Amino acid sequence: MTRADDPHPLPEVVAAYLDHLAVERGTARNTVEGYARDLRRYLDHLAAAGVTELRQVAHDHVLAFGVSLRRGDGDRPPLAPSSAARALSAVRGLHRFAHAEGWTDDDPAREVRPPAPARRLPKALPLSDVLRLLDTPAGEDARSLRDRALLELLYSTGARISEATGLDVDDVDRQERTVVLDGKGGRQRLVPVGRPALEALDAYLIRARPALAAKGRGTSAMFLNARGGRLSRQGAWQVLKSAAERAGISATVSPHTLRHSFATHLLEGGADVRVVQELLGHASVATTQVYTLVTVNTLREVYATTHPRALG
Incomplete structure (x- = not known):
């Protein structure tokens, strides 16, 4: 030995x-x-x-x-x-x-720690891009009405795509203007819904969903696919991706793009980070605070490009 x-x-x-x-x-x-x-x-x-x-x-x-x-x-x-x-x-x-193995008396690498991975900041769209994206499903056919309602709801509530596709019709209270979202870990949260999203939902529920539902076997799902079944997460992601392409948005769009935009725009508007935490359904405020880094970066960029002595 x-x-x-x-x-x-x-x-x-x-x-x-x-x-x-x-x-x-x-x-x-x-x-x-x-x-x-x-x-x-x-x-x-x-x-x-x-x-x-x-x-x-x-x-x-x-x-x-x-x-x-x-x-x-x-x-x-x-x-x-x-x-x-x-x-x-x-x-x-x-x-x-x-x-x-006993080949050394001590371990010279024990106290050496690998570098912390770079924190990926969430990518939010400017408000002008979001509005252009929301206006993209401009038709009056059943699919366009559904897509408009889905996109409006995603941006209005900050819901994850899986939370939106998991919605049932009864989860939206149009009188109270709220929606119940089932988040990660089985945690439910009550989130306000803006008037444009409610109007888009009303148009979809009255003029589009009955026709889609007639093609299926009956389901309580809010958002339906062309066969009358619950719209899948992949189907909803394709709705978002297609709308972004038609709107001519050059930035990379992910399934969380409207959720990121929702949080960033709230914080830029002065919302308290703990309120945004509740709206997003984050278990820890530390997760939400990543969005504050995005807004600080935006402030720096605006300052650097507009203040007359920013570069002095």
Whole structure:
């Protein structure tokens, strides 16, 4: 049995670790291959620092490798945060394995943390784009009336597409101007509905839904497909995507685009973040606060482009 003070050439340690992943852990082949690439880069980095044996590796070497991943190393370009995090995970796994085998007295990578992933800010549309999108289903046929009602409801309430397609007719109280949404984790919430959305729903319920319902076997669903059944999430997403294309919106549109726009426009209008949290059905206000970053960025852009001494 080898001891911690015995020499352990790093390439042999890496080979043993990769075998451990593939044979004993049953790690997927693609993952093992990705780790192998990351660890080759690690060995090259250590070799450039004169480190060739496991016992020579110190905390500072691992830390310097993490920095090199983000800044670039020799001819190698910097990695994206997600790729850098994966490479450091490979290194941490290598040293954890070597320490567990008794080949080192300590783990030099234990205190090195991968970079936090970049926070993706929600993409909201400008109000002018939203209004143009809502006006796109301009026909008076059953499908256009349904699509207009669906889009208006999504923007008016901030509902997820799955919440909108899960609605039943009785979930909308047109007298109280509210809708009951079934959110994640079985949590229900009561959300106000704006007048334009209610008018679009009335037009759909009176002039379109009965004809669609007649093609099916009877359902309480609010939004119906061409066969009279409940409109699917995929079907609703296609409605949004098609409307955005017809409206000539160049920005990327996702199933959550109108939900993001709903939240951003409320905060820009002065709504309290905790009120927006309740409307969106977020369990934590921290999730909602991401939208405040979007509005701050917008303020910065407006300031930089309009204030006469912004660049001074």
